Amino acid sequence: MAGITYGVTEAQNRSMRGVVAIGGSAGGVEAFTRVAAGLPADLPYAVLMALHLPAQSPSVLAQIIDRAGPMPAEAATDGARLQAGRIYVAVPGHHLMTYDHRIVLSSGPSENGHRPALNALFRSVAVAFGPDAVGVLMSGVLDDGVLGLAAIRSRGGTTLCQSPDDALFAAMPRNALRADVVDAAVSAAEVGAFLAELADSTRDRRAPSHDERLELENRIAMSERLADGSDVEKLGPPSGFTCPDCNGSLQMVTEGYFRCHVGHAWTADALLSARDQETRSALMVAVRSLQEKSRLAHRLADGAVSAAVRVRYTALATETDKALEVLKDWLANAETETGVAGTDD
The missing domain is CATH 3.40.50.180 (Methylesterase CheB, C-terminal domain)
Structure with missing residues (x-):
């Protein structure tokens, strides 16, 4: 090196x-x-x-x-x-x-x-x-x-x-x-x-193969955090996916294995897991937003100055509560299926 x-x-x-x-x-x-x-x-x-x-x-x-x-x-x-x-x-x-x-x-x-x-x-x-x-x-x-x-x-x-x-x-x-x-x-x-x-032991040894990509990836891992994108491009074609760490484009090194121009590497399973994490984070934001919307709609319905206004805000609160329950149920089922009960960095 x-x-x-x-x-x-x-x-x-x-x-x-x-x-x-x-x-x-x-x-x-x-x-x-x-x-x-x-x-x-x-x-x-x-x-x-x-x-x-x-x-x-x-x-x-x-x-x-x-x-x-x-x-x-x-x-x-x-x-x-x-x-x-x-x-x-x-x-x-x-x-x-x-x-x-x-x-x-x-x-x-x-x-x-x-x-x-x-x-x-x-x-x-x-x-x-x-x-x-x-x-x-x-x-x-x-x-x-x-x-x-x-x-x-x-x-x-x-x-x-x-x-x-x-x-x-x-x-x-x-x-x-x-x-x-x-x-x-x-x-x-x-x-x-x-x-x-x-x-x-005096075992029979396999004949080693030579793969230039292996040595290039080793150099990338030993480099500073921002790798030379031109080096990563040598590893494979664009995949059409983006890196969860930096949102840069991912090159497909082999089927189910990717690197971005910065050098972050992802296997397919890890990439799917990262997308699951992103989805859960986004949905938790949606849950908080719906909770606030529900509280506001209920408050406006309770303080309505006319029956028509009360009906309008009550209907909005009911609709929001239904969406909130559906989203909470989906998140609970997803956490049960993946064995994830929270988020970790």
Whole structure:
């Protein structure tokens, strides 16, 4: 990556077999602690862990992971050299990535509305470590991380996911299994044993493929938040859709995967979820507007100076109340179907 001149000697990296990238979302803290408890202290991998975190909130995830098992864990710092037998935990507001055996904390464009994003992490280790990269997708909703696992496999690496029946939220690992980008599904407690066995094995490696789009997307994620639109245009044709983050046009990278000119990335499921969020927000504004209209119409009916005026405002109040009930019922049903009871940034 331009501007980074880190160098690592052969002796420094001799004990490191590769890098394990572990990502999760909802239910991820519980999954991460169980993984950490089972990681052997002498594991010959550096471990990167990323959880979807609100950008402005403090995080004690590194301390939680550090107490959970024998391998020491720390909050990731930009430029730190990766070492085997250590866990580096993502911090809020930054993609956790790697380049030249160093950590890169990037404020690049969000992906699926997240920074840190799991696809950015997995893609980064795929580009940097190829066959020596391992991706592990844990509990979560929607499908962030699935494309990243595909990137690791395309470069000859190994991919795992948490067994759906072991995850608090099974959608994320289940989507990875449906996409056929996973080599094995294991429980969180079994991840450490799998990695130890992998490190000792002489497995047949896949022949890595070369995809220039993968490297371009990796550069975009490592860039500043405003990417060069001309670079994004190289990824695919206009999709006809707009980005929920910036309202810019989205290019279709592949079927069901999009990037805007700023660089924000969206899978189809995440884009649909963002549109649902927009719809709910707009309808909540409509509910508040109808509530005020109803109160005003009732007040005007009560204070009417003539029967004709009273009839007019009473009819308007009745019509507004009916519309309000229909809208409230629709919102209640939509929240029940999607499992969303409120909004989160």
